[in-house]
Amino acid sequence: QITLKESGPTLVKPTQNLTLTCTFSGFSFTTSGVGVGWIRQPPGKALEWLALIYWDDDKRYTPSLKSRLTITKDTSESQVVLTMTNMGPVDTATYYCAHRLSGTSWLYWGQGNLVTVSS
Amino acid sequence: QSALTQPPSASGSPGQSVAISCTGTSSDVGGHNYVSWYQQHPGKAPRLIIYEVSKRPSGVPDRFSGSKSGNTASLTVSGLQAEDEADYYCSSYAGSNNFEVFGGGTKLTVL
Numbered sequence: 001q002i003t004l005k006e007s008g009p010t011l012v013k014p015t016q017n018l019t020l021t022c023t024f025s026g027f028s029f030t031t032s033g034v035g036v037g038w039i040r041q042p043p044g045k046a047l048e049w050l051a052l053i054y055w056d057d058d059k060r061y062t063p064s065l066k067s068r069l070t071i072t073k074d075t076s077e078s079q080v081v082l083t084m085t086n087m088g089p090v091d092t093a094t095y096y097c098a099h100r101l102s103g104t105s106w107l108y109w110g111q112g113n114l115v116t117v118s119s
Numbered sequence: 120q121s122a123l124t125q126p127p128s129a130s131g132s133p134g135q136s137v138a139i140s141c142t143g144t145s146s147d148v149g150g151h152n153y154v155s156w157y158q159q160h161p162g163k164a165p166r167l168i169i170y171e172v173s174k175r176p177s178g179v180p181d182r183f184s185g186s187k188s189g190n191t192a193s194l195t196v197s198g199l200q201a202e203d204e205a206d207y208y209c210s211s212y213a214g215s216n217n218f219e220v221f222g223g224g225t226k227l228t229v230l
Contacts, residue, residue, distance in 0.1 A: 039165075046121050047157070047165065047208050049219040060218045096164060103153035104212045104219040105170035112164055 002026035004036075004097050006113035012087050013119050020113060022080040022097030029055045029075040035100035036080045038071065040093040041112075048093075052100065053080060087117045122220035123148065123209055130228040131199045139225045141192040141209030147220055149190035153212035156185055156194045159224075160205045169194060196227070204229040 008020035020038070027034055037052040051071040052060045061069050070083040080097060094114045098106035124142040131137035141148065141156075148154055154172045157165035167176055169185035172192065182197045192211070196203055209222040 046224045047221045101170055105155040105167055107167050107176055109164040
């Protein structure tokens, strides 16, 4: 059974950096083809893909936020960490981590972590 | 503004069929067979219901079907049921630079 769970702050101040951790079970980065991604959703708005990391440490970022994002993995801890710098109010959203099925389809999702950016 | 264009709303009566479109470009929808559809109920995480244009994950009813023609993908929900009322999002692989793009979402109402 595959599960994922996001953890991190629920409130950050403008200009601060955000660090979110995705802790998962039921699969491992030691398996070829495995990928974990981050997707966010502002309140009442659409989904937006942010980043993806593969089993071989290959990484992909959405172009509009690439300069602010860093995705890393800890295979032994079964975790993926997303860091986003210089947070602003427009970054207020629920941040999801998800397990890749194939291509860019996400079969298993975490429950989400709502992050509010406010002073 | 989302990269893929979906109608903001769609509706149908129980038992009817409804189709939701997702229009992109030759760089995403039209250029790759990696179109996915997600169902999202309020306050819940999205649920994958279609991947690779027309494949269904295990457990997804065959009332949900996907197709693609040119730069437009479509999700058809047949035999509408009350529990199908939700938001639906499409996404597509968009090449090695943009990688993945989502649609703006469609709110499906079961009348």
